Amino acid sequence: MATSNILKEPQLLRLGSLFGGLRGDLTGGLTAAVVALPLALAFAVASGVEP
Helix, strand or coil: CCCCHHHHCCHHHHHHHHCCCHHHHHHHHHHHHHHHHHHHHHHHHHHCCCC
16 A cells, blocks of 8 residues: 655655745736736726726
């Protein structure tokens, strides 16, 4: 019977894989914010309301 990885790896090593995608997530969130904010302002101006 195969043992699970939880028993083989210490907790601290597993945290590295948990936060491994954090840099990509932050980059994606920042990119979306940079695109969405000017777009929202443009829609407000186009509809005639103050941004």
